[in-house]
Amino acid sequence: SAVISQKPSRDICQRGTSLTIQCQVDSQVTMMFWYRQQPGQSLTLIATANQGSEATYESGFVIDKFPISRPNLTFSTLTVSNMSPEDSSIYLCSVGRGVAEAFFGQGTRLTVV
């Protein structure tokens, strides 16, 4: 398995501001993923972040709104930009190890007011 730490665990932010979420893994991993879980809903993949290349975004998500960094094999950040109340969600970092095996962090619960 992999131990994944996300910071912050929760935050309340003003609309129009940005929040950067950090994801730290206890070992080197090739693939890291960012998911969003809107209130009462399932998880939706935002993007895949591979070290040394641009993140790959899923349909409906754009880099200007959710810029991602992946400076090394153990760390990634997701920024939620120009936030609105609709961005209130849990954001989860996930890492892959082996074939089709994903581990998740505890998530960041974001409330935009």
Add this chain to the structure above:
Amino acid sequence: AQSVTQPDIHITVSEGASLELRCNYSYGATPYLFWYVQSPGQGLQLLLKYFSGDTLVQGIKGFEAEFKRSQSSFNLRKPSVHWSDAAEYFCAVGAGATNKLIFGTGTLLAVQP
């Protein structure tokens, strides 16, 4: 396109009773299938996974799941539910050999004393 359907949004069972949570998937090739559990305020924990081989898969916490290709199903079962099993359960399919997952909408399990 790949998709996962969990027909039951909310299930209530009595403690000690058996449990079956349904999951149907749509995928063009042999799927990688997963069940995750999310307790309130927690991240996702992997219960079990199916890649190939024996279609009956054993997981943690006494859970098992059976892959039925003819029915495109991967139902989760437990013979005797404990109060601590109350949580939300997500079925997911792996998109190819990557660690990218497509999740169902989840089933919220309540356990009555």
